[in-house]
Amino acid sequence: MSSIAQGIHIDITTVIVFIVVFIVFAFLGFYGSRWRRGDLSKLSEWALAGRKLGWFLNWFLMGADLFTAYTFIAVPSLLLASGPVGFFAVPYVAWGFAVELLIAPRLWTVARNRGYVTAADFVKDRFNSRLLPIAIALTGTVAELPYIALQIIGMEAVLIPIFLALGVSAIKTATDLALLVSFIILAAFVFTSGLRGATLTGVFKDLLIWITVLVVIIYVPLAVGGFGVALHNAQTLSTAVDSAINHVSKPILYAHAPTVEAFASAYLSLALGSALALFLYPHAVNGYLSPESKRAVKLSAALLPIYGIGLALIALFAILIYSVPNAVNLVVATKNGALTVPSLIGYTLPSWFVGLAYVGIFIGGLVPAAIMAIGVANLLTRNVIKEFWKDMPEHTEATLAKWISTAFKFVALAFVFIVPATYAIQLQLLGGILIAQTLPPVFLGLYTDKLEPRSLFVGWLAGIGSGVYLTLLANHFGPLKTSAYLTPIGPLYIAVIALSINLVISLVGTGIAYALGWRPAGKIKAEEITMLK
C-alpha cells in the first residue's frame, strides 16, 4: 500500500465493482441502438434520437450534461482551492435554465418546422448568410475541446486514488492506458448507437451519482460530524491546502464570501456568462432538440434546477472534506484539488461503495464526452463540410459524422496537458468565453431578423479576438489559472466582457447598414419560430 493513500478504503472489491458496473454500462451503450429502433443511417436519428424523447427522459439527458466532471471534480476543486467563489456554479445553474426556457422552445419549433439539426442550420436561413453558420460551427467545435478535456481530468481523478492504493508504481502509464481502453469502448458504442446509447447510459450514470451524493451528504455528517466540525477544522487544515495548491501559506476562509465589490462582480459575472453560454454548446443544442414535443422541452427545462441541487451538494463536499483529515491529506500530498470528491468518498464509505461511486464519476466524464463529440460531429458535417460538398448523400452525412465524433474524442485528450488539474474548471470557462460569442446570431436571432449578417460576423470576430487576448493577458501568457479580467468595476468573467464588445459591434454595425439601405433578407417567417406546423 502506498503511503500517500494510506488507509483509503480501496481494495480488490472496489476494483471488481468498478469493472462489473463498467461492463453493464458498456452493454447499455451498445443496446441503445436497438432501443426505440430507428434508421441510424440518418443524422437526425443518430444525433437526436429520432426526436422521440419524452420530458422525463429528456430531463435525464439534459441532467446528464449537467452531472459531468464539471460538477464532481472541477467545481469542488475550485471551492476547495479558492473558497466561496467556487459556489458561483449554483446561480449559474438557476439562471442557465431560465435562459433555456427563453430560447429552447423557439429553436426546437423552428428546427422541427424546417428540419434543422444544429443552431448553425437555423442561422444560415435566418440571416441568409453562408459565412455566419461556418463561424458558429467552428466556434462550437473549438469550444467543446476544452470541455471534453475537463471530462478526461475527471476520469483521471478516480483512477489515480485506485492505482495509488493498489501500489501501482507507474501511475501515469496505468492511468493513460485505462483512459485509452475506456475511450475505445465509448467510441465504439457512440458509433453504433449515437444519442440513444448516450441517453440510456446517461440515465444509468445519473442513478449512480444521485445515490452517491445522497449517501455521502447524509452519512458523512452523521459519522464524522457535519459542516460545523468541518468549518472548524478548516481554520487550521486549510493552510496546508492553500500552500500545496496555491503556494500561499494562509488559511482559506470558507464560511462566507469576502464582503467586497470585487467578489460580487467576479461571482455574478461568472454565473451570468456561464448561464448565457451553456445552451449555445452544440451538445446542449442536441439535447433540447431531441424531445418529442414543445411541452417536453419546457417541462424538462423548468425541472432541471432540481437536478442542480445535486451539483450544490457535491460542491459542498469541498467543505465537508475537512471533517476527514486523512482525505485532506491525500489532496495535499498529491497537490491535486481534483481529488477532493474521490478522496472524501474513499476515506468515508465502505470499499464496495467506493467502487460504485468511482465508476459513477468515471462514467460521468465518459457520457458527456460522448454527447459533446456527437454535437461537434453534427456541426462539422452539416455546417462546414456540407457547405463545400452540396450533394452529399444522407447516409454519407451520418457516416462522416460518426467518424468525426470518434476522431474528435482523441483530439480532446491532448488538451488535458495544458491546464493544472486543480484549475480544471478554467477549461470549461475558456470554452464558455468562445461559445458565448455565438449568442447574438443564435439567441437574438430567435427573436429578431433585424440584424445585419456582416455586422454579426465582425462582432463575432471581435468577441473571439478580445476573449482570447484578455484570457492570455489575465494569465500573463502562462498556464490557464483564471478566466476573470480586472476592469474598473472589478474583476469580470471574460466571456461577459467579450460578449459586450461583440454585441456593441453587431448592433452599431446593423444601425449603419440600415442607414445605408440594408433590409433583412432572412428566409424564415416569424411564425415558423413560434408555432409548430
Added chain:
Amino acid sequence: MNFYIVTAVVFLILIILYALLPLYNKVSPTIGGLPMFYWYQTIMLVVTSILLLIPVLLVKEPDENKR
C-alpha cells in the same frame, strides 16, 4: 399572455434573488452547521424550479402537445 414575456419576468426575479449578495452572504443562521451563504443559494434552486413552472404550466401555447 405571452409565454416568453412571463418567462423573461421570472428570469429577472431570479437574477435579483441571486444578485442580492449582502442579503445572504452571512454565516448565521446556519442549517446543520452550514452557513447561510450556501443554504440560501441551494434552496433558491427549488424556488427557481417553482418559478419556472409558472409560465410552463399556466401559459399554454396551442401547439404544445403536437408531436
